[in-house]
Structures are given as C-alpha cells and as structure tokens.
Amino acid sequence: MANLTDLTVTVIGAGNMGGAVARAIRKAGVGADRLVLLNSSATSTQVAAQEIGATSAFERFGSDDTLAAAVAESDVIVLGFKPYHLDDMAPAIAPHVRKDTLIVSLLAGASLATLGDAFDGHTALVRAMPNTPIAVGRGVVGLMPGDHASEAERAxxxxxxAQSATVVDIPEHQVHGVIGAAGSASAYFFLIVEAMIDEAVAQGFTRAVATDLxxxxxxxxxxxxxxxxxxxxSARYAVTSPGGATAQAIAALEEGGIRALMARGMRAAAQASRKMEER
Known part of the structure; x- marks a missing residue:
C-alpha cells in the first residue's frame, strides 16, 4: 500500500459528512497540501479548507476547469456530494479519472454497479458508509469494495x-442494515439523550446539569x-438489583416497548435505504 503522506486526496463535496471524512483523512496522515477540497463555490471551499486544514481546489488550480484539474491530479477521489447530483457530476468527473485512482463513494443509494456505470467501468471503487461521530474520531464505517478493487486499494x-473510526468490511447487500444499525443510529442516540435530559429538567435540574449527567x-x-x-x-444485570430503582426503570421501559420501537426504527431506516437504491 502507498504511503498516505505521498498521496493526493480530493474530496468533492466537503459538507457535513464529506467534511467529517476529510478530517479523518487528515488524521490518517494526509498532509494539508495533499488534501484538496472542492465544493460548489470558491467561498465555501475556502471556508472548509481553513476549518479542516486542507487546500482549496480553486486556490490550487484556479477557477477554470477546476474540477477536471483536481480530478486528474488525484490518487484518491472521495465523492461527498448529495447522491442526487451523481447524474450531473459523474460525466464531468469520469473523463479525467486516472486508471490507478481509487474512487471512494459516500453516496447513499448509489450501488457499486451504478457507480461503475457512471464512471465508465472504472474498477477501483469502494463504497463507504460512515456515521457522524467520525468527526470526533469515534465513528463507524462500513466498507464495501468493488469486486475488482485490488488488495492494495482495499487496504x-x-x-x-482507521484513525477515526471502527472499520467493518461488509458485503454490499448488507448496506441497508448498516445504515439502520450505524449510519442513522447516532440520531437515535441523540433522541434518547434529548428525552433523558428533558425528564431530568422536569425533575428539577438545570439543563446544563442535566446535560452533564x-x-x-x-x-x-x-x-x-x-x-x-x-x-x-451482563453490564445491565450488574447494576440492576432485584426490586431496586434500576429494575423498576427497566420494567417501565420494557412495558413501553423499547425493544420493539428500536427494531421498528432500524427497519424503517433500512427500508428507506432500499427505496433510495431502487430509484
């Protein structure tokens, strides 16, 4: 595998998720001068580059044919734009991609087959499904290499x-389950935390103290x-004394159907992902 410090990586679409992945790539060892960001405008690109510690494609290549120039110089291209832009973006990107360039797609709903067609049969393809905690170095990423991706490209x-997430290799047909179990799961967690904070406030704590707790x-x-x-x-059993406060709380949650609700939410996320891919 090539040394990361020697590679030029271009992130096309460094918004919420693309920007979080760009931070992970910086943490992995790609230097600021070799991590190139490209958003829809020079201004937003410059802001993102300053925040992340990267290089603006507009500064590096100028405003004429910026996308083509950035793509042609890239060892790795990360697709971070919205999935519905693929039909417009792929024709502008594909002619300039080198045969040895690895394309990493963050696009939900875009299968490896779809990506292969969009990029004229390019074989060095990997789908990645990260979640937002990658921004603080504690994310989870499901990786789905294309059938023709080499071992070096997978590595x-x-x-x-790897420096910012738990990386799990999965077959592509399980991507919808990954979205239910990890991709969307931080939002479930935030909702539970929000509900607990609200109840702690109702019991008399300030919101700041409730949040800390x-x-x-x-x-x-x-x-x-x-x-x-x-x-x-086993961890739950260790803090649940028979008849105690924790046991009463668990009983109330079970009576409210917490397991069924979590399963229902995860299935809904997976189903929504399937529908996106069918479009």
Missing part, C-alpha cells in the same frame, strides 16, 4: 478511515462496553 480505503453517563457506559468487552446484558 488504502481502510487506512483512510446524561451525556457523561452515556459516554461512560459506551466506553465501558468498548474497553471491557462486556456484553450489554
């Missing part, structure tokens, strides 16, 4: 994310599972 895709507990609980390898069930 390179891993290396781009809930967020601190959630962070500690996730860290405990991650670092000890303990199962969620």
């Amino acid at each position: 390179l895709a891993h290396a781009l994310f 809930v967020v601190g507990t959630m962070l500690g609980s996730a860290t405990l599972l991650h670092e000890t390898g303990e199962t969620p069930t």
Whole structure:
C-alpha cells in the first residue's frame, strides 16, 4: 500500500459528512497540501479548507476547469456530494479519472454497479458508509469494495478511515442494515439523550446539569462496553438489583416497548435505504 503522506486526496463535496471524512483523512496522515477540497463555490471551499486544514481546489488550480484539474491530479477521489447530483457530476468527473485512482463513494443509494456505470467501468471503487461521530474520531464505517478493487486499494480505503473510526468490511447487500444499525443510529442516540435530559429538567435540574449527567453517563457506559468487552446484558444485570430503582426503570421501559420501537426504527431506516437504491 502507498504511503498516505505521498498521496493526493480530493474530496468533492466537503459538507457535513464529506467534511467529517476529510478530517479523518487528515488524521490518517494526509498532509494539508495533499488534501484538496472542492465544493460548489470558491467561498465555501475556502471556508472548509481553513476549518479542516486542507487546500482549496480553486486556490490550487484556479477557477477554470477546476474540477477536471483536481480530478486528474488525484490518487484518491472521495465523492461527498448529495447522491442526487451523481447524474450531473459523474460525466464531468469520469473523463479525467486516472486508471490507478481509487474512487471512494459516500453516496447513499448509489450501488457499486451504478457507480461503475457512471464512471465508465472504472474498477477501483469502494463504497463507504460512515456515521457522524467520525468527526470526533469515534465513528463507524462500513466498507464495501468493488469486486475488482485490488488488495492494495482495499487496504488504502481502510487506512483512510482507521484513525477515526471502527472499520467493518461488509458485503454490499448488507448496506441497508448498516445504515439502520450505524449510519442513522447516532440520531437515535441523540433522541434518547434529548428525552433523558428533558425528564431530568422536569425533575428539577438545570439543563446544563442535566446535560452533564446524561451525556457523561452515556459516554461512560459506551466506553465501558468498548474497553471491557462486556456484553450489554451482563453490564445491565450488574447494576440492576432485584426490586431496586434500576429494575423498576427497566420494567417501565420494557412495558413501553423499547425493544420493539428500536427494531421498528432500524427497519424503517433500512427500508428507506432500499427505496433510495431502487430509484
């Protein structure tokens, strides 16, 4: 695998997710002068480049044929724009992609087959499904290499994310499950935290104190599972005394159908992902 410090990586569409991935790539070891960002305008590109510690494609290549010049010089291209822009963007990108350039797609709903067609049969393709905690170095990424991606290209895709996320290789047919279990899951977590903070405020805490209590507990609980390898069930049993306050709380949540609600939400996310890919 090539040394990351020697590669030029261009992120086309450094918005919320593309920008988070750009930060991960910087953390992986790609230098500011070799991480090139390209948004729809020179202004937004410059702002993103300054925030992330990268280079604006408009500054590097000027305003004429910026996209073509950036693509032609790239060892890795990350597609971070909105999926519905693929039909417009691919024809502008494809003619300038080198045969040895790795394309990493963040586009939900765009299958490897769709990407292969869009980029004139280009074979060095990897789909990546990250979630937003990658922005703080604690994300999860599902990687789906194309059938013709080499071992070196697969290893390179891993290396781009490995410093900021747990990287999991998955077959493409499981992408919808990944979106339900990880891609959208931080939003479920935020909703639960929000509800707990609201109830703590209702019980008399200030919102600042309630936030510290809930967020601190959630962070500690996730860290405990991650670092000890303990199962969620055994960890829960360890703090649930028979007839105690925790047991009463768990009983109320179970009675309210918390498991069924979580399953319903995850299935809804997976189904929405399937529908996107069918369009």
